[in-house]
Amino acid sequence: xxxxxxxxxxxxxxxxxxxxxxxxxTSAPPPESDTRLGPAASIRCIFGGVLMGLANLVPGISGxxxxxxxxxxxxxxxxxxxxxxxxxxxxxxxxxxxxxxPALLAIVLFSGVAGRFVLEQRWVxxxxxxxxxxxxxxxxxxxxxxxxxxTVVGCVAGLVAMAFLAFGMGDPGAPEGGGSITGxxxxxxxxxxxxxxxxxxxxxxxxxLGEYVVILTTIDEARxxxxxxxWAALVAAGWTVLxxxxxxxxxxxxxGVVVRWLLKHARALTMGFLLGLLVGAVFGxxxxxxPVPPQVGTIVRGDLIESVEQAEAVKAKYWPTVGFxxxxxxxxxxxxxILVGVxxxxxxxxxxGRDADDPEEGVRG
Numbered sequence: 436x437x438x439x440x441x442x443x444x445x446x447x448x449x450x451x452x453x454x455x456x457x458x459x460x461t462s463a464p465p466p467e468s469d470t471r472l473g474p475a476a477s478i479r480c481i482f483g484g485v486l487m488g489l490a491n492l493v494p495g496i497s498g499x500x501x502x503x504x505x506x507x508x509x510x511x512x513x514x515x516x517x518x519x520x521x522x523x524x525x526x527x528x529x530x531x532x533x534x535x536x537p538a539l540l541a542i543v544l545f546s547g548v549a550g551r552f553v554l555e556q557r558w559v560x561x562x563x564x565x566x567x568x569x570x571x572x573x574x575x576x577x578x579x580x581x582x583x584x585x586t587v588v589g590c591v592a593g594l595v596a597m598a599f600l601a602f603g604m605g606d607p608g609a610p611e612g613g614g615s616i617t618g619x620x621x622x623x624x625x626x627x628x629x630x631x632x633x634x635x636x637x638x639x640x641x642x643x644l645g646e647y648v649v650i651l652t653t654i655d656e657a658r659x660x661x662x663x664x665x666w667a668a669l670v671a672a673g674w675t676v677l678x679x680x681x682x683x684x685x686x687x688x689x690x691g692v693v694v695r696w697l698l699k700h701a702r703a704l705t706m707g708f709l710l711g712l713l714v715g716a717v718f719g720x721x722x723x724x725x726p727v728p729p730q731v732g733t734i735v736r737g738d739l740i741e742s743v744e745q746a747e748a749v750k751a752k753y754w755p756t757v758g759f760x761x762x763x764x765x766x767x768x769x770x771x772x773i774l775v776g777v778x779x780x781x782x783x784x785x786x787x788g789r790d791a792d793d794p795e796e797g798v799r800g
Contacts, residue, residue, distance in 0.1 A: 471525075471529075472530065472533075476510065480507050480511075480530055480534050482505050483502050483507040483511075484533060484534040484535065484538040484541070485538065485540075485541045486502075486504065486505055487501050487534065487538045487541075487630075488540070489501075491638070492553075497629075497716055498637070499629075499631050499633040499712075500568055500571070500713060501568075502534075503575055503712075503713050504570055505571065505780065508633070509578070511534055511631075513527070514528075514534075515691030519691055520692070557725060557756075558725075559722075559769075560722075561720050562776070565717055565776060566772060566773040566774060566776015567777075567780045568717060568776075568780075569714075570780030571780050578706065579703075579706050579707070580702055586710075587707060589703070589708035589711060590710050590711040593713075595715075596711070596712065597712055598718050601718035602718065619678040619682065620678040620679070620682040621682065622640075622646035623678060623679035623680065623683045623686065624682035625641075625682075625686060626638070626641050626686065627687040628687070629686075631691060633713050653675040654676070657669055660672060721758070723761045723765070724757060724758050725759055726756050728749075729746045729753075731745075733755065735755065
């Protein structure tokens with residue numbers, strides 16, 4: 436071989452490649468996605484998980500909105516996206532554990548209390564939810580890029596979308612679906628996607644799609660089967676529960692990947708849209724409504740009420756709601772509760788500055 440074809444460095448030090456490679460490997464910094472969470476970010480993850488769990492107890496309350504209010508939306512989206520791409524890191528696992536475990540505990544421990552609170556003190560509960568939602572606006576504003584045309588367009592689009600959901604959909608009392616496996620899978624996917632999108636309620640989506648009664652009834656049957664140790668009935672219920680659960684997982688995973696991509700490639704538009712969803716979520720939280728007993732001829736959960744006995748058998752949590760004129764004390768109380776909610780979520784959002792609410796934190800890697 437002609438000596439001119441051999442690289443000069445190889446003729447002077449043939450082992451150069453072998454010697455330099457280990458040094459390069461050992462000096463490489465650890466991936467940013469594997470760095471530790473700060474204590475403030477950890478606290479916000481726990482707080483956001485609790486809020487998300489409580490929000491998912493009530494149709495019309497968005498778990499994604501609560502994540503934005505706590506300032507951890509991008510963190511959770513990044514963790515879900517990592518898991519969906521089989522790119523498991525310590526940071527992603529910690530975020531998921533700190534959010535999911537408190538959410539599940541909140542659902543198990545407070546489902547009865549929260550349900551009664553919203554049912555019996557609706558204007559109080561919804562006023563507090565408005566405050567918790569609006570308190571997240573400064574958190575999201577801090578992570579916005581310099582406001583430009585795309586940011587404004589995204590914000591307006593988010594506001595319009597939430598206004599349509601609040602005022603344009605009407606009462607979701609459409610006939611219920613038949614509970615087919617395909618229908619349940621689609622319903623679970625849509626509900627899972629809604630759980631992660633600010634301003635959207637997974638339970639509300641199930642109502643609109645007509646699968647709410649099927650799923651709710653089956654869950655009750657599954658609980659009864661476990662109590663009675665009727666394993667055959669439990670297996671039968673599984674044919675409904677499992678497609679829904681699979682759909683929820685797929686929906687959350689898909690939306691997590693899509694939102695992460697949008698945050699990386701269309702940040703201004705996406706952040707503006709998320710801000711619009713967050714502010715617009717208030718449209719669906721008007722507190723001055725109250726549940727009223729159904730009358731003959733009305734539709735409740737997809738069923739036509741045809742007799743007084745049938746109307747009396749409807750549980751209070753399924754009663755339709757109507758608006759009422761608030762008293763001066765109720766208006767003042769609602770304003771105070773909104774302020775309390777703003778202070779709570781705003782205070783949590785101030786913890787640790789930008790370490791949990793910066794979208795780049797959730798989409799790096």
